[in-house]
Amino acid sequence: MRPFFRWAICAIGLANLCVWSACCQADLPLQPYASYWKPDDEPNSLKDYVYDWDPDAQFNKGSVPLASRFTNPALQANPNARANQARVMSLAAFDSTSNNPSQGSDTSRYYAFNNWQYLDAMVFWGGSAGEGNILAPNGPVIDAAHRNGVPVYGTIFLPPNVYGGDIDRLSDLVSESRGGRYPLADKLIEIAEKNRFDGWFFNQETSGADSGLAQQTIDFLQYIQDNSDLEMIWYDSMLENGNISWQGELNSFNNGFFEGSSTNDRASDSMFLDFRWNANKLNNSASYAEALGRDKYEIYAGVDVEGSGWDQSRVSMSDLFPNGGDHRASLGLYRPEWTLNSTSTVEQFYERDNQFWVGANADPRDTSGSVGSRGWKGLANYVPEKSPITDGPFVTNFNMGQGNHYWIDGMVSRRGEWNNLSLQDVVPTWRWLIDAPSNPLTPEIDFGIAYYGGSSLRVSGNLTSQNDLRLYMTNLPVTAETNLQVAFKTDVAASDSNMEVLVAFTDDPTNFTAVPVGASSGGGWELATLPLGDYAGKTIAQLGFRFDGTDDDYGINIGRLGVIDGEADPVAPPTNLALLDYAEVNDRQYTMRLEWQHSADYAPDDSNEVYNYNVYEVVDGRRVFLGGTLNNSFFVRNLIAPTRRNLVTVEVVSISNEFGESTASSFDLIWTNLPNELAGDYNNDGVVDLGDYTLWRDNFGGEAGTLTNNPYTSSIGMLQYNLWKENFGATAAAVVGTLNVPEPSSCTLLLAAGLAVGWYRRR
Template structure:
């Protein structure tokens, strides 16, 4: 038994209470709050999405986006097409984890997706559940960025409540079927995520149990789901961390898509692992060398040269255990974003310049960023998926703090890369002045030369109808702001000009570039004095003349009073025809619309609707297209309960 803190202990409820407060069972009954799903091997056999009233609220609907390497990657030192990055992240306790976000800005809003290939939804505990399906919000955000999401199976050591019978139940056969695997396949397909991470750390097994586990993996993978194996159980059925690919664990690796190597690897052990993977006809990048950053984040000591030897191909891929340290250790949202930037990009805060004497140079130093911006339309409001307020087209519609990763936009590819000489402008994400959502892009400073703020790597085929749009505003004086669109080696410079105390939308036709591929979007700030500019939206679209169709058949599934002036409600509706990015829910007061929340789904739990006893309110649900065109609202009356 290793002396390190076990994999499972770090996913226990007690270890996660700072991420999201638990609600007692009575509160769940009172508000009908849907929660993310979890099971033991025996209880998952009884799961049926048609009878689980939370199942509809746990579905992700965003397809996995295609990603490409930028035409001009930021960092010449980083490698392309070699090491991948896994992130094992715990967002909340195993139980009482709200399915669709909550009214709290304090949340690990993952937003450096460009460096992540797979996100494992970490968690599980003996007392609560061992098989965890990810929140749909996490899957929505990850898929929009081209990142696969993997559910977690955690079979704990006996010292922490594990029971060998649970492992036997997990791999139990019925003829040529594995009933638990069948249910796991059903869960993943119903909820829309991509596979399962198998972490078997329970002692007491034998060679037969190991063979059954291997066959279980084979059966599970036949469904098309991805399987990641954690280096713990060996071919004898014992638990013995190899910290490498060896003869003891190769039987599991050869049947899995990937294997996460335990944290105590060595230079020679990784080299031997890579060599053995190749002998097996596998890529060494199907092995992820584990790095435990839960306690110290970017202060963790890592033998980077073993994974990423200088001047040579990467040895293996990389697996981060608990990178949400950047959130858990932070004192404020601004501190979280500063720590997250340093974790992924390095101490210079610039993915194009990772040269540093610091041991932790950031992931951008080693791994080339990827972009999911490969098809029209592309529109971003720089919405990070949490905020202090929520704005719609420049008007604040809610002053309630919130988190909901389903509403997160694709954020800038490069955070932050500014070219120019002398003093440069400083880009940042601003929660105080959003245009649409909870965040806007802010650029401040007094540049001494023309500064180019590189924002988005794209691969967008332009048509005769395509247009570029930008919504921005500045303080007093000329904005001195230009948009720079790059088509291969050619640049198109668009002067945004004018003085704008209010939000201003500018549209530029791109038909002259029909057939060309837009590869980059930047903003140029010209010298001449102080600059304060807010950018609320950037988009490249083929505009349509008709808005999306409205959803229909809005139903109130349940209303629950939370206090004298507020109720919660479960709402469902029939999806609008055509492609829809998200649905937004409002209360209409007769004079204003109050934003209540949003989802990509056709079911949404509204946690707080201002409504006194006996009052009747009009609830509106509208469909929002990928270009943020909005449908007419579908309406339903809601009367406050006593």
């Protein structure tokens, strides 16, 4: 495979020229990035890396527990799809290796993947010889995948020599220490466990190894198996004799990296075959896997989407998925973000991505058509959809994790483009299943308006007959207190919605009960609560909407669909909100690093009751949304100083799984009191050291103004202590670059600012 370099190049030699790219978007002072390393080369040596000393680490944690998923044969959309056979793995690059923001960015043009229902494994692809060979996933991708029931893997990529590969890096990586330990394997285990992702994809394509180094690599893989619950994925490249030779199959030359020398000697949990497979090789692989006591569907046949899109000429999908026969192996997709990179707008991306996954007809039941020159039918033709909605409450706002603005309760709370997959809701199980005798309406994701987030579901067209839109496969118990919640906005104010919620129960999963929504009372968003208590004791198998009536220009936006018990209950608030650090972008814009203690109702398992935390700036009593996360650390990209007042309040609230909102944890900032040089330097001597701790201790409980370089207005306490602790060891000279970053008029300036900030971020 090819190394992943930055996909946009900055014209450094041209003054005041900035080619739009990830680098121009992301290089803000204090910006945390996804972590990447080389095994034992500076900068960013994994050998020398200490997780607890990395100031970016806390911003890269995944916080959403991995959901369990299920299928329901009675509701399977496509008759060709085969349950419990092939799985689907994606190797997707969400940004560059070295400049991958930890918690989203200020552009809506982003690979906000949203067909999780067909995916079984997401590899956070990246790595290069120049930047780093090892890339850990960022928190938003972990969160979105886990919310939709999909595990996430980091990447270890040792490239071919022509792309800078150096066999010494493999030797460094798999080096064994005294006592039979593998120090860098221990580091990989620690990083994955602390950041809560699920394993590593290992792609070793560097030439120069011998059989001894190959065996050491196998031992390294087995060490991770024996010392963690992580899953390892091996890429078909290196042979047991150390040579690089892509086989396109599992065989006696490479099986050691899969199952070791015998059965019950597991080295990796699955193998991704290079793009050289065919029907015969897949049959051989299946036989070989079964002889080793392994499942043939742990073998993934790779498809080069980046190189060929859906016009696949190197491989035949019918070799993998024979018509009318069992699948020969699972499917591995290399760089399917081609659906974004080959389009120019977010709307075009959604159309192409839906064709790639669902098929030409945008109907997972009907994959009779195809796209491209090679008859691409879409993944819905082969694998059944899966759902993570296994228990209540369930609420979706049809928020896809990107948008042009951010709405809260029907009102714009943040203006400007954004992306953050941590905020993506569970995506619809089917896009789209709509039944109508004629003139079916058109469902689509609408980024022009939302109830909560950046998008809503829009349904429009010539309404001439009953239209049934199936959306979600569920397993939701109903009690006497259960209610449906629906937020909707009709195109015509104060008009009948012509809409009912469709509910089917597990005792008759294809027979719908229709619950009327009613009319809108005005021209804005309506939030309707519809009791389901009459069906207590039943379990909801699917949810959707019915549209009925006559309207030649019908249109409605749906911004929430929920199943909750009673009202939307709040959860406990976060506590001890602290400003860890801040930096000035210009005379009115600041960035900040925040931290707080989790709500008492948060848990890292399926007992968690917190959906996410909302972060606000409050000026003159008006809240402005700064961002959201389920992490308890957050990077604020754009805090704007008020023009008429010197005071701003920063708040963090907990949002429950029912979208109830807690009280706030907050602090006040007085702009004129913000430190001019070094936050935490309470004695103003140019260094944050024990002298500042002594001054803090001696003034504990006193007035805030007693300490210089203290941004807080509250009495001296733990907020000031945490600020001192975070900045301990920093000097005023090192911070100058973060406080005087030039405006982003060119990539040259941004890169220079990045160099100035670099030491500070990694102190």
